[in-house]
Every structure is written in structure tokens, then in C-alpha cells.
Amino acid sequence: MKISEIDVTLYCSHCHDETLHHVQYLNDKIQSIDCTNCRRTIETEMNPMRELYKEVYKRVTSKPTRLTDEYKTDHGKFIEGFPKRVLSKPLRLVKYLNETKEALKKINKKVQ
Template identity: 35%
Template sequence: MKISKVDVILFCTQCNEDTDHEVIYFDSEIESLTCIECGKTTGLNHSELLSQYKHDWLTRIISKPHRMTEEMRKNLYDFIKNLPARMITKPKRVYNEVEDIKKIEKD
């Protein structure tokens, strides 16, 4: 799961003109649009978005042992073959997700 922020120019119905907007994506879906000029937000607010993201992240962490066990049962050879690389790259991926959350919380 990935949270990202993009600044774009869109038509604001409140301002009745094209203005800068901040678009927040959760994975590949738009979660909120905020007009920089008037502050009108459409969609989830940031705290709800971050709360949901943290909940999903915690759920993934808790379910990881079960998911790994299922992978092991399906194909032990591939599981063992890929495990060293996964153990090396996973901490970096988790770190990147935490940094994404921190960036969004600061904004």
C-alpha cells in the first residue's frame, strides 16, 4: 500500500475557476482532492486516510506469519529460494512506507 500526494490544476466549483489542488492517492485510488485556494476538500480527510492506512499496515504485519506459512505450503522450494532476498529487501520497503506516512502527516 502506498500513499502519494500530487499537485495538479483542476476546476474548483467553490472558486469557480481553475486552481491548484492537492490530490492524495491511497494505492492507485484517489482518496481526497483539496483546493489550495479555498481549502474545499472532497473525499476523506487526511486523518481518516492515515488512520485507515495505519490500520491496513498493522493488519498486514499481523497476518504476515500466516501468509508466509501458506506460501511455504504451496511451494516450499520457491519459498526457500526467495527468502534471503526478501529478508534483505523487506526492511527497506517497510522503512519507505513509514517515511511516506510521515511525509503525509507533516503536510
């Protein structure tokens, strides 16, 4: 799970003008939009845990297909890189878990 943020100029219905807004995304879906001028916030009804479950489900169910496609595309490269990928998987998993933990922490701070 990943949180990304951008600043963009949008029309604010409260200010009645184009102003700078801070947009926060959770897994490429808009989670909140904050007007930097009037501080008005619009939040979506997104459930972070549901988004996490959907992401994990998608990754787990698509893994066999992705591995098969990689093997068919270039099986020599696939077999050569497979041991390295297997050894690095625990580190990649820990990195993913830490990113997810930080994202959930950030979301929970904003809710409180």
C-alpha cells in the first residue's frame, strides 16, 4: 500500500476561484483533497483495510500468470534470475510491510 501526494490547481467551490489543492492518493485512488487557501477538506469514503485486502488478493492471484508470462517471454533470463529473486523476496516483503505500516499510520493520524 502506498500513499502519494501532489499539489495541483483546482477550482474550489468554497473559495469560488482556482486555488492550490493538496491531493493525497492511496494506491492511485484519491483519498483526500485539501484546499490550501480556505483549508476545506474533501475526503472519500475509502476503507484502507479493504484497499489493502484487495491489493494483496490481486497480487497473490495474479502471481502464477505473471511468472508463466515471464517464463514464456524469456525462459533463460527467467531461470537465471529466479534464485536471486527467491533470496531477495523476504527483504522485498519486509519493505512492503513497512510501507504499508507507515501508510496506515498516516491515515490513522489524519482520522484522529
